[in-house]
Amino acid sequence: MKNNILKINNLKVYSNKNSRFKLVKNISLSLEKGKTTCIVGESGSGKSLTALSVMQLLSPQLNMSGNIVFEGINLLSLTKEEIRKKRGKDIAMIFQEPMTSLNPVLTIGYQIKEAIDVHEKLNKADLSMRVEELLNIVGIPTDRINSYPDELSGGQRQRVMIAMAISCSPKLLIADEPTTALDVTVQAQILNLLHNLKIKYKMTMLFITHDFGVVNDIADDVAVMYQGEIVEQGNVSNVLKNPKHPYTKALLDCVPDSKGKKDLKPIDYSALKRVMG
Numbered sequence: 621m622k623n624n625i626l627k628i629n630n631l632k633v634y635s636n637k638n639s640r641f642k643l644v645k646n647i648s649l650s651l652e653k654g655k656t657t658c659i660v661g662e663s664g665s666g667k668s669l670t671a672l673s674v675m676q677l678l679s680p681q682l683n684m685s686g687n688i689v690f691e692g693i694n695l696l697s698l699t700k701e702e703i704r705k706k707r708g709k710d711i712a713m714i715f716q717e718p719m720t721s722l723n724p725v726l727t728i729g730y731q732i733k734e735a736i737d738v739h740e741k742l743n744k745a746d747l748s749m750r751v752e753e754l755l756n757i758v759g760i761p762t763d764r765i766n767s768y769p770d771e772l773s774g775g776q777r778q779r780v781m782i783a784m785a786i787s788c789s790p791k792l793l794i795a796d797e798p799t800t801a802l803d804v805t806v807q808a809q810i811l812n813l814l815h816n817l818k819i820k821y822k823m824t825m826l827f828i829t830h831d832f833g834v835v836n837d838i839a840d841d842v843a844v845m846y847q848g849e850i851v852e853q854g855n856v857s858n859v860l861k862n863p864k865h866p867y868t869k870a871l872l873d874c875v876p877d878s879k880g881k882k883d884l885k886p887i888d889y890s891a892l893k894r895v896m897g
């Protein structure tokens with residue numbers, strides 16, 4: 621039997637204003653411990669809302685139902701204080717846009733210290749040592765410790781976010797399109813870094829992307845989202861070899877192969893709508 625660290629059961633997310641219109645429609649997904657699961661889907665399909673539901677960081681205009689079980693505990697039954705203790709410590713998240721998640725008026729060293737300090741009480745010297753260690757781990761020269769976010773490149777900023785996310789050795793790392801804003805070579809470096817850290821620290825990773833090329837590179841399992849639903853999920857090689865859902869097939873047709881031979885086809889939405897109803 622699979623050892624699942626996280627189980628999302630019948631998750632629904634809807635706006636307070638209109639509870640009948642679901643933004644996330646009854647999805648269920650299990651993450652196997654130590655594995656990377658990718659959620660792939662186009663913009664607006666509900667990927668971030670799913671991740672934010674796990675973190676219990678949905679905006680106040682949104683509601684959710686269902687349950688999210690992490691290591692046997694339903695996160696929805698925890699108090700705010702209990703969930704705050706888990707967030708960052710057991711489950712950490714790297715957000716889509718590093719510049720909006722980092723505070724522009726604080727140095728990166730200070731912000732990494734703060735991330736550690738929420739969960740671990742270290743003395744000043746140990747805290748500084750830990751920050752330097754984290755900068756080394758994510759590949760930022762330690763002399764940048766007093767830099768402000770806008771003095772760093774996009775890739776470096778995302779490395780700072782990664783340092784903060786792994787600072788308390790989370791068991792589950794959620795990465796929400798962490799490479800979307802980066803150019804292709806930096807994107808590959810960040811993917812590599814995340815993959816290596818996941819193995820080194822035996823983390824489970826939930827990785828969100830709209831790019832099947834990325835899924836191919838890093839995922840063990842994949843869930844394909846379309847308009848708030850998971851339309852297909854399973855082991856990545858099975859899904860890639862034998863996609864069953866028309867949207868998965870359409871997404872796969874958009875991935876260039878490495879030799880650039882394949883004819884790329886744009887997604888035919890009217891055909892998809894006919895199939896999906």
Ligand SMILES: Nc1ncnc2c1ncn2[C@@H]1O[C@H](COP(=O)(O)OP(=O)(O)OP(=O)(O)O)[C@@H](O)[C@H]1O
Pocket residue numbers: 635643661662663664665666667668669670679681682716830
């Ligand atoms: N606070 C909110 N209030 C109302 N609707 C919202 C809110 N946040 C997101 N939505 C809507 O929910 C849907 C899913 O949003 P979500 O952010 O999960 O998409 P996504 O798959 O992460 O897309 P992207 O790839 O562009 O990040 C979208 O239609 C979005 O407009």
Ligand SMILES: [Mg+2]
Pocket residue numbers: 667668669716796797
């Ligand atoms: Mg998103």
